[in-house]
Amino acid sequence: MHKYSKNLNKVIYRASIVNPINSSRCSFYKDGGLLIDNGVIEEVNCFDNVLKNASPDVPVIELNGVISPGFVDVHLHWVQYKVKGLYSGELLTWLRESIWPEESHYVDVELATSAARNFYDDLLRAGTVMGLSYSSPHAHATQIAIDLMRGDWVVGNVLMGINAPNYLTDFSLHDSDTLKAFMSNIDLRHYAVTPRFAPNLSQFQLKALGEIAIDSGVIIQTHLAESREEVEWVRKLFPEADNYTDVYDRAGLLGRKTVLGHCIEMSDSEWRCLAERGCWVAHCPTSNEALGNRRMPLEKLREYNIPYALATDIGAGPSHSMLHVLQRFLSLHRDAGVNIDHEDALYRATLAGAEAMGRGLIAGNLCAGKRADFILLPGMGPRDHWAGWLEDCISGSMSELETRPLGTWLGGKKVS
Structure with missing residues (x-):
């Protein structure tokens, strides 16, 4: 390993490199080189080519392992992190008895x-x-999450005005004027309009939020059709709507900047609506499994060509590890007879998430001109193909997977 001054702008990292390009293609370099200039990727290729194209004074850092893009988690609740995996049961009961009391502490x-x-x-x-994160209803908690972020996050305070305890709704910014005033003082690149889910707001309130989101150009994130009990509740609360998805569509909340968590109990007309609006789906296999919900019908996403990315959904999801999400994603769908190749799986945990966040041109994989955000995973050993290596990487317990990465770099600097 060559030592180098922290003041130098350029450095080459040498290791095996796996780099998702799209859902069906992944570049792999057994002996790869990643040239970084001032935190931005300049070149990724086999090491000899990168070294040949670089100035002779550029230092080389040799890493023992496999470089991969950092993971992107497009649906989680940071205010539920302390109780991730501690509670389970039917969704609505879980919320009322365990999660809402926990969020009140914020x-x-x-x-x-x-x-x-x-x-x-x-x-x-x-x-x-x-990633994309839900906060509690408290404005200051959302501000804290934005101010202290490490990495690139979009955060939204959950908006909830009805059908919830006063100890949360009293702090919610679901009133249009109050929300607009809050948004005028934060960096909107890191903010999402976040209706918690349809039952917590009236149709009038949902429509007002849709107008604010469109006017400000921010991301919209919410939950959709996670459980049968939830869908039935929405049907009773919004009898004028054709279905759950139609509630959001009538409010103007569905579009290319909308990321919808779960999408399990859906009809074909709802899938068509999401496809027509260009919405993204956040697929949370570990959360669905933990709460006893049905398997998300991946076949329908493919049938209607709806874009999706993977997520942990902590705290329903029991682990914050995207390696654990990949493990369960592949296992659950394969057990149901759904074919998933390794290229698609890795793409859904990295670049797809960046694309869902509107960051696909600047982050999500290891291409020239993008931020040098990457991780180091254990080496391949004697394996010659990266697919078998990925299977090795996602094997093991949750606690093992949470600490499996050997290091994390943001903008080319090691931060963990």
């Missing part, structure tokens, strides 16, 4: 600050460098 600024620091530290340790 009225405490010191608690929120400590929790945010711990959350980002642990996510980086597990190899996650960016």
